[in-house]
Amino acid sequence: MTDPLDALEKSISTLRRAIRDAATAGDTERAGELRAQLRRAEKAWDTLIDTGEPATPPLWPEPQAAPVVHGSRLPAREHVHRALMLLGTPAAPKLIVSVHEAFFSGELSASKLSSLRRDEERSYRSSPGARPYYLCPALAHDLLSPVRALVTISTWPLEQRIIGPLSQRTDFLTGTVGVAQAVGSSGEAATPAAVRLLWRLAATIPDAIVRSASGLESAPDPQRVIEAAQAELDVHTDADRATRAEAARRARKSLSDDQQLFGSQLHNVMRLQAQRA
Amino acid sequence: MSMVSALARVQAMESMTAVKVTAFRHRRLSDRPLVVIPLTMAGEAGAPLAAMVGSSKRNATLLVVAQPRNRDQRFAFAADLGELVTEYLNSFRQDRRGEGEKSRYSDAPQLLVPNTGGIKALADLARMCRFRSTTGPYAVADVVPEFGMWLTFLVERAEQAGTCLLLPVTGMLTEHWATGQSTLEDQNLASLMAWISPPPGTDVAQAMADAESPDICPPAGPTTSPQFDNRDLAPAIKRFDAAHTAGDTVALAAAQAELRELIAEQIQPTWRLMWDAISLLRSVPEAPRAAARFGRDCAAFTSYSDYRDGGGLPQRKRDTAIGAARRLDRLEQALVDFESDMAFDDPFVLADRRSVGEAFAGTVVDADPGRVVLSDSNRRVLRPRVTIRTDDPVRLAAGTKLVSPHMPDSHKARIVSVLPEGGTMLVTVEVTGGMGTPRTPKADGVPALDRHIAYLPDPGWRPAAEFPASDSTPWTHHSPAQVPDADATESENAAAEGWGHDD
Amino acid sequence: MNAPVDDRLTALRGSAQRRAYNARSLAALENNPRCTLRALLDASGSDKAAIAEHAGYPSAFGQSTFALARGNAFEALVKANGYAELLRVLRETLGLTVPEVGNRDLNDVGGDSRQEIRHTHTTRLLVKAAQGSGDSTLYDHPMLRLTVGGYAVFLEPDLVAFRADDRFYIVEIKSFPIIDGQADPVQVKSATTQACAYVIALRDMLRQAGIDPEAAVSDQIVLVAPKDFTNRPTAAFVDARKQVAALTRQLARLERIKDLVELLPEGLTFDLAPDGGQAQRPVEELTDALDQVDATYRPDCLNHCEMAFYCRARAREDASLDILGPEAREQFGGVDTATMVMGLARGELTPTADQSEMAIALRHAARLRAELDQAYRGAA
């Protein structure tokens, strides 16, 4: 049934009929059960009428940043910047949040991060260069359009902000090296969250985690993870760099300064495509 | 499906009411069954949402997982349910009789779930629990693995035909009643009950329609209706999560109470139906041979109890090749035995077999009770012969060994010939057991002329199939080294779950 | 497809918007392929759910938000961190080599997610890959196209993997678990049937580019699903050869829809609002129209077709044995209704020549049941 209100009204009338049947037959137990269902349906109907929305009123606001947090008062964009610097590569919001939680204090949520991203471009356009850095999307190597799923820092060279076919893998490996180094340098002080993050990232890299004969996995050894990641990186790096460098050259030639940060818009994409065709 | 059972369905369809297909209830029904109604969360494997449990209608316990995606809450639920179920199981470990090999508990537990989906949900829960470690970073309560192993035992036992430690109530009902709908629809407890015993004041047609309306009859689980999920459950869980994150204890308690009430309302109608079904089933007399089968259930329960007391290891994840072959053999034999038991006890089931020519009944038209032959060892033995005229389309070959529900248990016979005559069949059988000797023939050892009698194939006793010795130690005696799956990779899985639900 | 047939189909649908096939409705073709009513409703792009509802039998299909959310979350997890988990499992199952990590996100083309644009882009990249000059292994949400009954249908697999041995593999990411190496067979089957449509569409695309389609696209599906009760993915091959063949056959049947259309009475339509606007066609008129077309109801329809409650009610009204399902039905070969069965059983009807054998067995069974009824009357 397409309209939820219609569906509810149908439910309500079905229930009323069933209640009548049960009551007539003197079946109080069943009638009681049905009345409870009727109350639910009516409540849902009321809510729908009030809000025009399905009955999912967040009685409590979504958990936002708590007012006081572990002594850290940095603005969210600083948190993101710090996490990205640790990784040294473009990253998805989820990974940024994980890195943040593993190594830094302060509140940062994925939803906060996405609203942040919208602000950045607006702020840049109103007064370009007013801030020392901006958070911007990565750029697709072929169309130079924004890859909104990945966040980068404006101060990074274009080559670092462009995503070619191999870049997600090289970035992942590079990022893992970054995480492993951070875990390694904090030694015993590494938080459980940090160790878990490293474990999770390393588990997908060949030979990064020692498996004992019984199949038991030990805690990740940062040095070993770095070596394993590096070994795979060596396979991809040259090809990846070449793609990114070529795309960066193209971007510098054909895109304006702000496009080099926030990507080429669609009409430009079409033009580019037309040119190349 | 035989012609007789198919016809029963057509009769039900025509008369718009369920019809009987057995004279007896072939499963023992415990005086104190434990009804378990498991609910799971859609889209999530082995994520329990709730369970209503209790051994009498008035004594229901509702367990709810407020956030099924949360691993800790899941195992807290498993521990609570585990406590209840193991306490129930243990209450049957009181009265033990017999010595040595024969020693066993005199009664056994019985878990009843609404449908086969309920068994699957328990199987998943069992698998989720039985390898859990009670120490280390992902420790669970002691009862959790114990519960998992017991549940696994019950689920495995339920695969075997004729057992009654764990049963779906829909299955028990359809064994006795045929409806005028499909077997698929019979899986729905409410529609099945609509045919057998529609709510007062409602006819079958209306009751059937109501049974499929999630408003009137919430599904008996394990999955809840999408309508309920989207309209009621999702918002309630969301409120719980919000209160949880905000650390607001008052709101949390309120959200929890609301969730409980919501789920109680969903599960309550099924709870009532379960007990209605149980009292309906009680009104059906129990088949004579059900007691002997129950004895084997008691033996199995006793032996697994002892194994658990000895600190036995959890059941394997998957059988070895030999283990699987042995299990299959056991299941097949049990099925043959059960079907034969039922046909022996129950004229309805016998009629089923008769209609396909696997059994026959008729009138004795010729009898030679004093027939004596020389045996291979040159002894004079009594070998009476009788000829039975039957309307049944007999398909049994000469030489088939027979038993009869109408003769003493010792009576055995063998088919000599099957000859069509007119529209009927003449079956000549030779009595090979229970007839006495030429000197002292037994009075009731041979069916008399003009008597009505039925015969069916003797399922016989068959030696357990031989399997290679490498695996021949009983599964109860595996040394730890032979059970590689108690399991190293579990720790990896536990860890994976630890970081699993982070979305 | 020729114009008159097209016109007839459009007339069947009437004023409603055309509903395109999707992977799900294509997969449903495999169930009950002989049903004329569904073939016509689907081929004409009619809205089965709306029609069933208007006829007074709303369908019970709905998806739980939990299942949806879980499905999406699992796919995201598998593809997160540059496809890290996916690469791990594909290295294990497909034997991907370490250099094979290149990926293309085909969810949009520079922010444009229109189907046609994505399809063009997908075609360009996949053909290039098949010709040996591609740069990637993983193609995320490619947009494929399949012609069904003369209409283009866009299909979007979770992922296509291109291995160095020059073969494409359809990768289906599903959130039902593989527990101890085993998954629910019903769910596996529906996942593979869906994947079959992708195999066929991808093969079509390559065939048009002059590439040998059978060699280039494997009919082994890679199923990626959670391992046991964790969130960690694992993968397994599922052989879809038979299902690909079956679906191909069903699609070919759809091309012959002409034969079905020609048998329809003039002026037949399932339009709910012949005068435009609200769905206000008299219910009786609609059901009359529906009743002019053969439907082969079976209980399995309840799991697959939006029309099921309607068709079931109709079958019940006709006392059709279809209600009971094939196991019961096949006992009464050649007889269609309960009324006939009971008539033969009571000896009120004379069986035809080819019913005679069945009728003997039936009367025998009826005698047996009558004896039992007599003996056990009253109880229960």
Ligand code: SF4
């Ligand atoms: S429900 Fe009706 S229309 Fe749908 S496939 Fe079955 S018979 Fe055909």
